[in-house]
Amino acid sequence: MxxxxxxxxxxxxxxxxxxxxxxxxxxxxxxxxxxxxxxxxxxxxxxxxxxxxxxxxLINAHTHVAMTLLRGYADDKPLETWLREDIWPAEAELTPEDARAGARLGMAEMIRSGTTGFADMYFHVPAIGDAVESAGLRARLGHGIVTAGKTDAEIESEVEEGLRIARELGSERVSTAVMPHSLTTVTEDVLTSVAERAREMAVPVHSHVSETTAEVTPIREERGVRPVEYARSCGLLQSEDFIAHAVHVDSAEIARLADTGTGVVHCPASNMKLASGMAPVQAMLDAGVTVGLGTDGVASNNDLDMFDEMRDAAMIGKLAADDASALAAPDVVRMATQGSADCVGFESGxxxxxxxxxxxxxxxxxxxxxxxxxxxxxxxxxxxxxxxxxxxxxxxxxxxxxxxLTIDEARVREEVTERAEDLVSRAEA
Ligand SMILES: N[C@@H](CCSC[C@H]1O[C@@H](n2cnc3c(=O)[nH]cnc32)[C@H](O)[C@@H]1O)C(=O)O
Ligand SMILES: [Zn+2]
Structure with missing residues (x-):
């Protein structure tokens, strides 16, 4: 010893x-x-x-770490426009080596700001997993499955990749989850089938849920229920699962999240920057929901510092509740440590x-x-x-x-600077 x-x-x-x-x-x-x-x-x-x-x-319970490559690339737009006009076209050009370099830079930033664990939804996950192994952090990783705008063959390979990563990756410090991107970017059939497979593999499911009203409205109109109920009907929201955002949830949905033991990862900076809304976090804590904290990707933050995130959570939590005693200091410290650990399924915190x-x-x-x-x-x-x-x-x-001690910071910064420039010129070509 x-x-x-x-x-x-x-x-x-x-x-x-x-x-x-x-x-x-x-x-x-x-x-x-x-x-x-x-x-x-x-x-x-x-x-x-x-x-x-x-x-x-500290535990960053929801991020897309390789998005460091896109820090400051596209700011000041709402979620849907930002994703479709800027982020997805740039990400379409991203190589596994780009993702590895971006992840290493993000982990340098995390280590520098006292974060030791994170949950990440992205693609090129094996490259990100290698970067986690050598940086020495703890992570739960998953391939973000998207079906919107894809052909049947593309959907099949998305699903296969999502399940393969969940099944095959993993070590002492790296665990996995099945990660369908959101309730509106993944079809009902795929949501249902990947949730079922996650149960067989005994890994959690992690998704973006009710981040903006633009996700709530179509579900209500097409299905006559609110998103949390819909997610339940697809087999999501078991006690080991965790969702990001939950900005637009009503009191019945909050009660449901508490009953099911589903973790909610609050991402205050991203919610403010994309003007997605104010999550009712104090109401969730009062109802007994497990709440953790995440930065989301740096392109919507624009850093990975969980101290900033605690402060932002306290500030917006008070405004949202119209109560200065809401989201008190101990609440946000608990969220960034034990709350995030409970969401992600880590023993740390x-x-x-x-x-x-x-x-x-x-x-x-x-x-x-x-x-x-x-x-x-x-x-x-x-x-x-x-x-x-x-x-x-x-x-x-x-x-x-x-x-x-585990990352050559000067080299990583240089590499990411070069790769990011190259990526943007490919995306804009
Ligand atoms: N396999 C998918 C990629 C999913 S990874 C997860 C995705 O979430 C995106 N993302 C980042 N922040 C947010 C957010 O706040 N809400 C929803 N999606 C986000 C991120 O850019 C990335 O495209 C594909 O083929 O498009
Ligand atoms: Zn996200």
């Missing part, structure tokens, strides 16, 4: 209280051995956490013995984090990703004193 001690800091406990404590990690199993004052010095190697707070690694050693160490030695009346408040409202000193996933150090 090789051990790592994180010493001389404070720990954000699972109940969100803060105590002066060390953390001792078994690097062989990737688990936390113990959380206890003074225990860190017994580790074979140490990470210093003086004037720092040890938090669970909590610092306790036996849990995966997925951690971030945040420096408190900064003007914008002074004074320290309430560190949970700082996490939600004042800290940023650049305050993270060290990032650890599965017991391995991915960043030490802001130096990335």
């Amino acid at each position: 090789t051990t790592l001690g994180i010493t001389n800091g404070s720990v954000l406990q699972p109940d969100l209280s803060i105590s002066k404590s060390d953390v001792l990690v078994d690097q062989s199993s990737g688990e936390i051995i113990d959380v206890d004052p003074e225990i860190g010095m017994s580790g074979e190697q140490q990470l210093d956490a003086t004037d720092s707070l040890i938090i669970p690694g 909590r610092i306790e013995s036996g849990a995966p050693a997925d951690l971030a160490v945040l420096s408190l030695d900064a003007p914008h984090l002074t004074p320290a009346h309430d560190l949970v408040s700082h996490l939600a409202y004042a800290a940023t990703g650049s305050d993270v000193r060290h990032t650890v996933c599965d017991g391995q150090i991915l960043m030490r004193e802001r130096e990335l």
Whole structure:
């Protein structure tokens, strides 16, 4: 057994209280051995956490990580127009090597901002999976299945790819899901059949649901039910499943999401930027829905910093509920850690013995984090990703004193810059 001690800091406990404590990690199993004052010095190697707070690694429960290639490429448009006019044509030109480079850049950004795990829906998933393996993060990956605008033969190969990825990929840190893109971009037959196959493979289903009113209206008009009911009728929304957005859900739908135990991944920045709407997150929390947090792709965010996302969730949550006490600091911190872990099906998100050693160490030695009346408040409202000193996933150090150890950042930035230019010129040719 090789051990790592994180010493001389404070720990954000699972109940969100803060105590002066060390953390001792078994690097062989990737688990936390113990959380206890003074225990860190017994580790074979140490990470210093003086004037720092040890938090669970944040979990980005819904993203499209390779979209870093399209950061700033098309802004200031609503979802449908943005996807059809700009994003899908550019993505049609994307190669597996582009996706691999884009994913590596995105993971560099995640590690730098204390994110240790994520759920990703994209294509060229094996290339993204390789990038995850070498970066050292934890991820649940799936091929986004779209049927809209495709021929029967194309649909067949989309479905095959989606099921093949769910069945064949996977390792210690990489798990999979079946990911039909949304209720309006995938036919009823395909939604029903891929959900059934997901049950046989014992993997979750993940989709975009009710992100905009443009998705709700056609379902209501054609089927006479709201989207959550329709999704149920297709066999979606089991307890292991998780959906992104759920912006336009009524109280009956919220009750249904709570009963079924389906996770909801709130993506506040994307919802604001695409003007998709304000999700009723406080109502979902009150009803007992499991709520996590995600950035969505960077083309609609435009970064992968989960600290920004916590702050955005708190701000828009208060506006949506017309109540300043809604989406309080502990609510958003819980969403970015335990809530996201519960959505995605990770054991991480909590610092306790036996849990995966997925951690971030945040420096408190900064003007914008002074004074320290309430560190949970700082996490939600004042800290940023650049305050993270060290990032650890599965017991391995991915960043030490802001130096990335698993990704050659300069090389990745250069490569993505070149590939992104090339991609855009192909798309616009
Ligand atoms: N196999 C599909 C690709 C699906 S990947 C997932 C898709 O979701 C897209 N996407 C990104 N953000 C959003 C969003 O907010 N809502 C819906 N789709 C999004 C993303 O650009 C990507 O095309 C195909 O052949 O088109
Ligand atoms: Zn998305």
